[in-house]
Amino acid sequence: MTKESNKELSSEQREELVKVLKARFEKNSHRHEGLEWAKIEAKLEANPEKLWSLNEMERTEGEPDVVGYDEKTDEYIFVDCSIESPKGRRSICYDRAALNSRKKFPPENSAMDMANDMGVEMLTEAQYRALQELGPFDLKTSSWVQTPDNIRKLGGAIFCDRRYDTVFVYHNGADSYYAARGFRGALRV
Template structure:
C-alpha cells in the first residue's frame, strides 16, 4: 500500500493500465477525447492518481466522462453499474453521523469523499453521467447514490440521493443520518 496521496510505481502502472482499458472500452463516455492527452495529465498529478486509485479500490470504476474547456481538466466520474460497494452503508455527513445515537454507520459520504480527494456528484452531474450510458445500461438500477445536497435542504436535516428506476432518474430525500446497504455515493475528480 502506498503512502498518503502517493502510489508505489507498480500501483501507478496497474492503475494507468486499468484506466486506459476502461477508457478504450467505453468510448461513448468521452467522445472526442484522446487517451494520450488524458495520460499526459495523469502523469503530472500524483495526488489525483492517488484519488483515482481510491475510487477504483472502493469499486467506483472511474472513467473520463467530461472535459472542462475553460480549465483544460479531464473529469473522472465513478462509472460502476451500481453504487460503489466499498462506500455503502454510510450516512450523508459527519453532522448526521454525530446525531445518530445507536447503530451508527462507520463513516459518512461527505467525509469519505473528502478523505479520497473527490467530490460528491451534484444532481446535474448525476443526470449527465446517466445520459452517457448506452441504451439499457443505466446506473443504480438496484442501488442508490447520495448526491451533493443543497444547504437549504441540509439545514432542515435532509439529504438527497438518486437512482434509476422505471426508465427514469429519480431524486429522493431522506434524513441525512439514514444509511442503507444499497446506498453509497458517486464522486468525481478533476485532472
C-alpha cells in the first residue's frame, strides 16, 4: 500500500527537510535539553532511509522533533510534535483487520498500515504520556496508540487525548474512525 515505492529523497528534498528539522529543534530546545544538533544531523546523513520516514511524518503534518536519546542503542528519538493529531493521518480506523471488517463507509486507511508504510512506530500509551510532559498536545483531537493484544482480540483499540489538563486513555471499536482522530509516530535514528 505504499504510495511511493522509491523511499529516497532527492538531495534538494533532504536539504530542505534537514533545514526544517534543525529550525524546529532550535525553536523547541525544551524538548531535548543537552542534545546537540550536529550529532543528530550526522546520524540523519548516515541513514537516508530514516530521512524518508521523517519526510513522511512532515508531509502528513506531524512536525517531527527530537524528544530523546537512547544511550544503549545510540539512537535519537523523533516523535510527531504537532499540537493536534497530524492532519494527514486522521479519519482512519486502527488496523487492517478493523478496516476489512467495515461493511459500510470504510475509511481510506488504518493507523497501523499508515505507520508501517511510513516506516514509523505508532506511539505506545507510555510514549504518549511522555510527550504530554513536553507540552499540551491533542487538546481538540485524539490519537490512536498501540493497543494491548487482549483488548484488540475483543475488537477494541485505545486512543488518548488531553482535556482539563489531564491525559485520558479511552477505548473504541477498532473499526471506528473520526475526523479528529489520527495517530502519532515515533522514529529512532
